[in-house]
Amino acid sequence: MKNPRPLTALAVVVLVLAAAFTTVLVASAATGPADAKGPVVLPPELASMPIEQAILTSPPHVPPAIKRQYAARMVVNLEVREVVAKLADGVEYTFWTFGGSVPGSFIRIREGDVVEFHLNNHPSSKLPHNIDLHAVTGPGGGAASTFTAPGHSSQFTFQALNPGLYVYHCATAPVPMHIGNGMYGLILVEPKEGLPIVDKEYYVMQGEFYTTGKYGEEGLQSFDMAKAIDERPPYIVFNGAVGSLVGDKAITAKVGEQVRIFFGVGGPNITSSFHIIGEIFDKVYPEAGLSLPNRHVQTTLVPSGGATMVEFKVDVPGTFILVDHSLTRAFNKGALGMLKVTGPEDRVIYSGKEIDAIYLGAQAEAGSNSAKREAELKTQIAAAMSSNPTIAGLTKEMQIEKGKQVYMGLCFACHQPDGKGLPLAFPPLAGSDYLLADRERAVRTVLKGLTGPITVNGVTINSVMPPQEAVLTDAQVADVLTYVYNSWGNQGEAFTAAKVKALRAEIH
Numbered sequence: 248m249k250n251p252r253p254l255t256a257l258a259v260v261v262l263v264l265a266a267a268f269t270t271v272l273v274a275s276a277a278t279g280p281a282d283a284k285g286p287v288v289l290p291p292e293l294a295s296m297p298i299e300q301a302i303l304t305s306p307p308h309v310p311p312a313i314k315r316q317y318a319a320r321m322v323v324n325l326e327v328r329e330v331v332a333k334l335a336d337g338v339e340y341t342f343w344t345f346g347g348s349v350p351g352s353f354i355r356i357r358e359g360d361v362v363e364f365h366l367n368n369h370p371s372s373k374l375p376h377n378i379d380l381h382a383v384t385g386p387g388g389g390a391a392s393t394f395t396a397p398g399h400s401s402q403f404t405f406q407a408l409n410p411g412l413y414v415y416h417c418a419t420a421p422v423p424m425h426i427g428n429g430m431y432g433l434i435l436v437e438p439k440e441g442l443p444i445v446d447k448e449y450y451v452m453q454g455e456f457y458t459t460g461k462y463g464e465e466g467l468q469s470f471d472m473a474k475a476i477d478e479r480p481p482y483i484v485f486n487g488a489v490g491s492l493v494g495d496k497a498i499t500a501k502v503g504e505q506v507r508i509f510f511g512v513g514g515p516n517i518t519s520s521f522h523i524i525g526e527i528f529d530k531v532y533p534e535a536g537l538s539l540p541n542r543h544v545q546t547t548l549v550p551s552g553g554a555t556m557v558e559f560k561v562d563v564p565g566t567f568i569l570v571d572h573s574l575t576r577a578f579n580k581g582a583l584g585m586l587k588v589t590g591p592e593d594r595v596i597y598s599g600k601e602i603d604a605i606y607l608g609a610q611a612e613a614g615s616n617s618a619k620r621e622a623e624l625k626t627q628i629a630a631a632m633s634s635n636p637t638i639a640g641l642t643k644e645m646q647i648e649k650g651k652q653v654y655m656g657l658c659f660a661c662h663q664p665d666g667k668g669l670p671l672a673f674p675p676l677a678g679s680d681y682l683l684a685d686r687e688r689a690v691r692t693v694l695k696g697l698t699g700p701i702t703v704n705g706v707t708i709n710s711v712m713p714p715q716e717a718v719l720t721d722a723q724v725a726d727v728l729t730y731v732y733n734s735w736g737n738q739g740e741a742f743t744a745a746k747v748k749a750l751r752a753e754i755h
């Protein structure tokens with residue numbers, strides 16, 4: 248836990264209410280045994296069970312499979328901690344966690360186990376919390392017995408009657424806020440006979456974050472209750488942060504291995520269309536029920552407060568992308584992860600790109616006739632415009648405005664909004680003798696990019712300008728250069744799309 252941060256107004260209200268509630272609890276606990284009933288007296292056959300300390304893991308890791316053939320008395324110690332951590336690049340958030348991570352620690356027990364559960368709320372926490380485990384048969388799934396003030400510890404015992412994969416979460420009011428701050432995780436109750444043996448197991452949970460700022464807005468963000476009520480989260484992510492399963496944090500496997508993913512949705516609101524691009528789930532245990540694996544599934548729906556288990560063999564190497572197939576969530580809100588598979592290729596299963604050719608259908612001829620006619624018309628219009636100075640002036644002005652938009656979207660990041668560039672890295676365009684000396688070279692530079700040493704206003708720079716030909720149309724190139732040639736003190740004629748087109752053809 249890092250420095251305490253200011254709480255939101257709402258959290259303060261909750262704190263005050265909760266403090267009052269806690270006082271009531273503490274008072275009643277002191278006056279009578281109504282709340283704390285004392286340890287359960289187990290029947291002899293259960294009391295004599297071996298005692299085991301549960302291994303807890305943080306995502307994407309999963310505790311080892313349970314090998315024992317008998318039920319045990321499992322002791323689970325889960326600590327609630329409120330921590331400031333990264334939600335995205337430059338974006339921080341005060342997460343409320345079970346075990347310091349989002350999702351919380353993975354708990355693995357066996358069907359029939361009697362679980363002695365300890366919920367410990369770290370003294371640095373600001374709020375009381377509790378836990379509702381969907382694997383528990385009993386009021387509130389344990390919530391009624393685990394309301395725990397900061398610096399306190401609660402204990403209750405339950406027997407795991409049903410095998411399966413279950414979500415757990417905090418159920419302290421306001422519940423959506425506690426879950427929305429990251430208070431959820433998974434508990435696996437292995438069936439007596441165990442799960443099929445696989446090579447790799449991973450733990451992934453989806454959840455959304457209702458930050459006051461927009462997606463990517465930097466700084467410490469706080470929870471926005473209005474957005475939560477409207478179900479408008481700026482972030483929908485896997486494992487508590489944008490990029491938590493990307494790059495060197497990707498989950499991995501080797502060709503030929505069997506992979507199992509324990510996938511859950513913490514929510515608090517949004518369901519997931521869980522999919523892996525380029526893989527087919529050989530088996531899906533729908534809603535994490537164990538009776539019926541579905542076979543050969545592309546996308547599986549996982550409800551909020553629900554889970555699934557998927558199993559698949561990886562046959563070919565490459566990077567496979569985990570997504571919520573409601574795709575703006577993956578590409579614009581963060582619900583994207585990676586599975587990196589290494590090993591030998593199998594070109595029969597997947598060949599890679601075999602042939603790169605241009606395909607022109609029957610429409611090609613019609614298209615080229617029309618293009619010819621368009622070119623003729625353009626030349627006529629250009630001729631008419633150059634003989635009419637008013638129109639020519641107006642079009643140049645319009646081009647400058649259009650070009651400015653291109654510049655501010657694409658070029659400014661390197662050449663800077665004021666065109667002055669950055670010493671040693673990006674040459675200036677404002678007053679650049681190199682630029683003004685050769686108009687055609689400027690067009691080629693934008694289309695093809697530029698590498699190697701050049702001298703601009705007496706200063707040598709040796710860097711790389713990326714090509715823009717794939718991103719910009721001829722008109723856009725003409726517009727942006729017209730803007731560059733008529734800004735920051737530069738002066739020059741307008742560029743025409745026709746000229747750009749001709750140069751584009753020349754360099755190919």
Ligand code: HEC
Nearest residue numbers: 657658661674675679681682697698699708709710711712
């Ligand atoms: C990723 C950074 C980057 C972007 C984006 C970029 N440039 Fe460049 N540009 C450079 C670098 C670096 C050079 C110098 C290359 C070298 O050293 O050979 C350069 C060189 C140039 C030059 C010639 C040098 C000069 O100062 O006159 C022009 C003209 C130019 N860029 C225009 C543009 C325009 C217009 C855009 C937008 C369409 C653009 N650039 C986008 C990095 C960039």
Ligand SMILES: [Cu+2]
Nearest residue numbers: 376417419425
């Ligand atoms: Cu809580």
